Amino acid sequence: MRAVVIESPKQLHVTTLPDPTPGPGDVVVRVAGVGLCGTDVHMLAGEFGPTVYPVVPGHEFSGEIVAVGSEVQGYAEGDRVAADPAVYCGSCHFCAIGRGNLCEKWGTIGITMDGACAEYVKVPAANLYRLPQGVDLGHAPLIEPLSTIVHGLDVVAPSVGDHFLIYGAGTMGLLYLQTARRNGAASVSVVDLNADRLAVAEQLGADHVATSADELDRVTTGWEVVVDCTGAVPAIEDAFTRVRRGGTFQQFGCAPDQEQARFSPFRIYNDEIRIVGSMAILHSYGRALDLLAKGWIDSDTMITHRFGLDEYQKALDTFSQGTGRKIQIVPSLAPGA
Structure with a gap:
């Protein structure tokens, strides 16, 4: 698959990686869209301490399931989904008191493990949220920032x-x-x-x-x-x-x-x-999905630019210049389209 990789601070390229395969509790999602975030800029600059390099960025995303792990229940190929990117250990002091966003082994898809700026992304099924019919796949990456x-x-x-x-x-x-x-x-x-x-x-x-x-x-x-x-x-x-x-x-x-x-x-x-x-997400992803589905957010006004994978640096430059609002990477989009 084609993917964006931040090798180390200030080292970015678009390359070909093996397609991900799901573990027993995972699914593989064909990425429909992924939002750029200020965190992505800080990661490339070497200004976001938790980043684990090299990494495929992209933590605001949606898509369709194309492969399902052997122990996954309740999801099937073709399901339209988005995902809470946060991955917590579940056993440290902060997880035990219900504050997983402060997890001592804090992890996030697209920051500490490969994310969605690629054609496919592997996601723990426990992190998935099925999208209601009224939620557009192109709007769904807004759930994470919301x-x-x-x-x-x-x-x-x-x-x-x-x-x-x-x-x-x-x-x-x-x-x-x-x-x-x-x-x-x-x-x-x-x-x-x-x-x-x-x-x-x-x-x-x-x-x-x-x-x-x-x-x-x-x-x-x-x-x-x-x-x-x-x-x-x-x-x-x-x-x-x-x-x-x-x-x-x-x-x-x-x-x-x-x-x-x-x-x-x-x-x-x-x-x-x-x-x-206010650090990231805590028991709030499902509520944000409900609010987006309810029309609390003007999604069409929020999303102003879409770029293909090969235009990732151009997308970052557009973001850094303060041009537009939410900028998305669409892996299926040809450069310049």
């Missing part, structure tokens, strides 16, 4: 009527916007330096948009929930200053693992600011 938003909101545990401020109108910021609006937010404001992205945020229901929080109407009071979806340290440092007393700051965006940000410890103490992270 599931991280669902977990992010679980962690924040906002009150109905909270005002949200989101930094970043890329894919994750726009998904967060759409989900927070339907989760009882009184308002959702979005900050981004890219005016084109802000226009899309308005289209998707943002109450206020600006290139700086100083331009927004709650700048003097602050926001109950401020979320960074950029992973950029200057944005993170600014976002923290916008939290209302007693509010919550969430670091949602993935920053390079070597970066550090500065903040005021006194303000955390004096204003009782709660700071929370």
Whole structure:
């Protein structure tokens, strides 16, 4: 099969690999589409510590089953599926307390084991979700990033009527916007330096948009929930200053693992600011599938570019330039199609 391989930091090529074969508890999926993510950029740059090289990237994907392991029940060839890419050990301290996303042997398809930027991908059957008839295979790769938003909101545990401020109108910021609006937010404001992205945020229901929080109407009071979806340290440092007393700051965006940000410890103490992270997926993939099927997300607006496998570097460049929104790799797509 044709596949993208990140051999090591800054070493990427498209090559031919043996087709995967399923173990007893696995299936093999013919990949219909796979979404690019900021994590993929960090992996290639050598900025995401958990990465195991060499690896076929791609952790947001959907497709059709073409082979089924001998012990798999409930799935058959031809089934349309997506998959939670997280693979946990099930026996460490964090798995035992129900926090598998912090697993001491944390694994993810497309990061620590070969993923879906290939014609075929091997998947544990336990990770599969059958797609309802109303869910398009081309839209289904959005389930994975949406599931991280669902977990992010679980962690924040906002009150109905909270005002949200989101930094970043890329894919994750726009998904967060759409989900927070339907989760009882009184308002959702979005900050981004890219005016084109802000226009899309308005289209998707943002109450206020600006290139700086100083331009927004709650700048003097602050926001109950401020979320960074950029992973950029200057944005993170600014976002923290916008939290209302007693509010919550969430670091949602993935920053390079070597970066550090500065903040005021006194303000955390004096204003009782709660700071929370949000790591990947936790008991949220199935709920995200249900929300996508219910139409919570404008999938057609979110997906703007599709590239073939041989155009993976071009797709990464497009992502890094901030052009478009969700970018997908479609293995069956010929270059330039």
